[in-house]
Amino acid sequence: MAASDTAVSPPLASDERRVVLPVKRRVRIGDLWRSRFVALVLASRDLKVKYKQSLIGPPWLVLQPLGILAGLIVAFHGVANVDTGGIPYTAFALTGLTVWTAVQTTLLNGVNAFVMNAQLIRRVATPRIAFITSTVLSNLIAPAVILLGAIVVMLLTGTPISPRAVLLPLIAVWIILMTFGLLAVFASASVRFRDVSTLLPFWSQAGLFLTPVGFSLATAPGRTHDVLVFNPLTGLIEITRWSLLGTPTEVAPLIVSAVFTVFILWFGWRTFTRLETTFADFV
Amino acid sequence: MPTSSEPAIRADGLGKDYLLGELTDIRRAVRAKVLRDRAQEPRPDFHALDAVSFEISHGEAVGVLGANGSGKSTLMQIIAGISTPSSGRMEILGRVLPLLEVGAGFHPELTGRENVVLYGTVLGLKPSEIARYMPEIREFAELDEAHMDTPLKRYSMGMQARLSFAVAVRFPADIYVFDEVMAVVDDHFRGVAAKEIARLHELGRTVLFISHDLDLVRAICDRGIWLDRGRLHMDGPIDEVADAYHRAQLRGLDAAEAAASEL
Numbered sequence: 287m288a289a290s291d292t293a294v295s296p297p298l299a300s301d302e303r304r305v306v307l308p309v310k311r312r313v314r315i316g317d318l319w320r321s322r323f324v325a326l327v328l329a330s331r332d333l334k335v336k337y338k339q340s341l342i343g344p345p346w347l348v349l350q351p352l353g354i355l356a357g358l359i360v361a362f363h364g365v366a367n368v369d370t371g372g373i374p375y376t377a378f379a380l381t382g383l384t385v386w387t388a389v390q391t392t393l394l395n396g397v398n399a400f401v402m403n404a405q406l407i408r409r410v411a412t413p414r415i416a417f418i419t420s421t422v423l424s425n426l427i428a429p430a431v432i433l434l435g436a437i438v439v440m441l442l443t444g445t446p447i448s449p450r451a452v453l454l455p456l457i458a459v460w461i462i463l464m465t466f467g468l469l470a471v472f473a474s475a476s477v478r479f480r481d482v483s484t485l486l487p488f489w490s491q492a493g494l495f496l497t498p499v500g501f502s503l504a505t506a507p508g509r510t511h512d513v514l515v516f517n518p519l520t521g522l523i524e525i526t527r528w529s530l531l532g533t534p535t536e537v538a539p540l541i542v543s544a545v546f547t548v549f550i551l552w553f554g555w556r557t558f559t560r561l562e563t564t565f566a567d568f569v
Numbered sequence: 570m571p572t573s574s575e576p577a578i579r580a581d582g583l584g585k586d587y588l589l590g591e592l593t594d595i596r597r598a599v600r601a602k603v604l605r606d607r608a609q610e611p612r613p614d615f616h617a618l619d620a621v622s623f624e625i626s627h628g629e630a631v632g633v634l635g636a637n638g639s640g641k642s643t644l645m646q647i648i649a650g651i652s653t654p655s656s657g658r659m660e661i662l663g664r665v666l667p668l669l670e671v672g673a674g675f676h677p678e679l680t681g682r683e684n685v686v687l688y689g690t691v692l693g694l695k696p697s698e699i700a701r702y703m704p705e706i707r708e709f710a711e712l713d714e715a716h717m718d719t720p721l722k723r724y725s726m727g728m729q730a731r732l733s734f735a736v737a738v739r740f741p742a743d744i745y746v747f748d749e750v751m752a753v754v755d756d757h758f759r760g761v762a763a764k765e766i767a768r769l770h771e772l773g774r775t776v777l778f779i780s781h782d783l784d785l786v787r788a789i790c791d792r793g794i795w796l797d798r799g800r801l802h803m804d805g806p807i808d809e810v811a812d813a814y815h816r817a818q819l820r821g822l823d824a825a826e827a828a829a830s831e832l
Contacts, residue, residue, distance in 0.1 A: 306659035327691075
C-alpha cells in the first residue's frame with residue numbers, strides 16, 4: 287500500500303467522526319437544532335428566489351389573500367349570508383384564512399421540497415430535515431400578514447380584541463407543529479410517489495369548502511357540523527377565533543386537532559426518517 | 570482529541586445495491602399490499618458496490634479508476650454521506666468536501682456570494698468561517714465583486730465552473746473528493762485546478778480523485794484504487810495501478826475478461 291510522502295499531517299479541520307452503516311434510520315431529533323443554520327439559509331434562499339424578477343414582489347403577500355377574501359365574501363357573506371355572531375365578516379374570514387394559509391400554502395410550497403432540491407440531495411450531504419424546517423419557516427410570513435390584516439380590520443371597525451389574544455403565540459406553535467408533521471409525510475412520500483404532489487392541489491381546493499374558513503362551525507347544520515368536527519383544521523381555526531375574536535368554541539374539534547397533531551408528528555417523523563436514507567437513490 | 574494517525578477512511582466489506590426497473594409500479598404495489606402476494610418475482614437488483622474494503626490514511630492522494638458503472642461515484646456518494654450502503658461498514662474521520670458535479674448545489678437565481686454562503690452552510694461551516702474564506706474563494710474563481718453580487722444564471726459556464734471549484738478547494742476540510750470534474754473546464758483552468766488539488770495534497774490533506782485522464786491522475790495521486798463492476802480489483806502505487814488499467818483498456822477488455830483469458 288502506498289504510504290503518504292507527506293511527513294507530518296496537519297491538524298484536522300474537523301474532528302467529526304462518522305460511522306457509516308447500512309441503517310434504516312440515521313436522523314435524530316437533535317438534527318433539527320444542529321441543522322438550524324442550513325434551514326435558515328435555505329429559508330432565506332426560498333424567500334429571495336420567490337420574488338426575483340417579479341414586478342410587484344412582496345406586496346403579493348397582501349394581494350394574494352385579498353383575492354381569496356373577495357371570493358369568501360361573495361360566497362359566504364353575500365350568497366349564504368353566514369352568521370358570525372356579530373363579528374364583522376372580513377375579520378371573521380381573515381382569522382380563518384390565517385390558519386388555512388399557514389397549513390395549505392406551506393404544504394403546497396413544500397410538497398416538492400426534496401424533489402426540487404434533488405441537486406443538493408444527490409451531490410451535497412445536506413441535512414435533509416432542513417428542507418422541512420426551512421419550508422415551514424419561510425411560509426410563516428404569509429399567514430402573519432393575513433393575521434395582521436385581521437387585527438387592522440378589527441381596529442378599524444372598533445371590534446374589541448379579546449384578552450385571550452395573548453395566547454396566540456402558543457396557538458401559532460400548535461399550528462406549526464401540525465404543519466410540520468403533515469409536510470414531513472407529504473414531502474417524504476412524494477420522493478417515492480409523485481402522485482402526492484398531483485393530489486395535493488386538488489385536496490386543498492376541496493378542503494377550503496370542508497373547513498370552516500369562510501363560515502363558522504356553530505352555524506353548520508347537523509350532519510355537516512359532525513363532519514367538520516373531524517377535520518383537524520377545524521379545531522385550529524376555532525381556537526384562533528376564540529383567542530382573537532372572543533367567540534365561543536366547542537371542545538370536540540379541539541380534541542380532534544390535538545390528537546391529530548400528536549399522531550401526525552409521530553407519523554411524519556417516522557415517515558421522514560425511514561425514507562430519508564434512500565432520498566439520494568430515489569429522488 | 571483524535572489524531573490524524575488514525576485512518577481518514579476505513580471501509581469494511583462495503584456493498585450497495587440498487588433496484589432496477591421503474592421504482593413505482595401500481596401492479597406490483599397492488600399485488601404486494603392489497604393481495605398480500607409475497608410470491609411475486611423479486612425485483613432485479615444491481616450490485617453497484619460489492620464487498621469493497623480499503624483503508625486510506627490522512628494525507629494520501631488516491632486516484633479511483635474504473636470504467637463507467639464500476640461503482641466509483643456510488644463509493645464517493647457514500648464517503649460524502651449522501652447515500653447509505655446496503656451492507657458493510659465505513660468509518661470516516663474529518664470533514665469531507667465533495668465536488669461530485671461542477672456547479673452542484675448552486676441555485677441559478679442566487680448571486681455568487683449567496684451561493685457560496687449556501688454551500689458553506691450546507692458543509693457545516695459557521696457564518697463567520699464562510700465570511701473568512703470568501704475573499705480567497707472570489708480570488709481563486711477569478712471573479713470581481715460585481716460578479717459576486719450577480720445571479721449565477723448570468724454567469725458563463727466557465728465562471729460557474731470556476732466558482733464551483735473555488736468552493737471545493739478553498740473551504741477547510743480534511744478529505745477532498747473530486748468526481749470527474751475536470752472535463753467541463755477549459756485547458757487553462759484545468760491546469761490551475763490540477764495545481765490546486767496537488768497543493769491540497771502537499772498541505773497534507775486527503776484527496777480522492779476520479780478522472781478518465783490517466784496522466785492527470787498520475788500527476789496528482791500517489792495511490793490508485795481500481796474498481797471493476799463494484800469490486801475492488803487492484804489497490805497499490807498509482808503508477809502500477811494506472812499501467813495495469815491502461816493495458817486492460819488497450820486490450821479493449823475489461824478486467825474480469827482479462828483475468829479469465831489468463832487462466
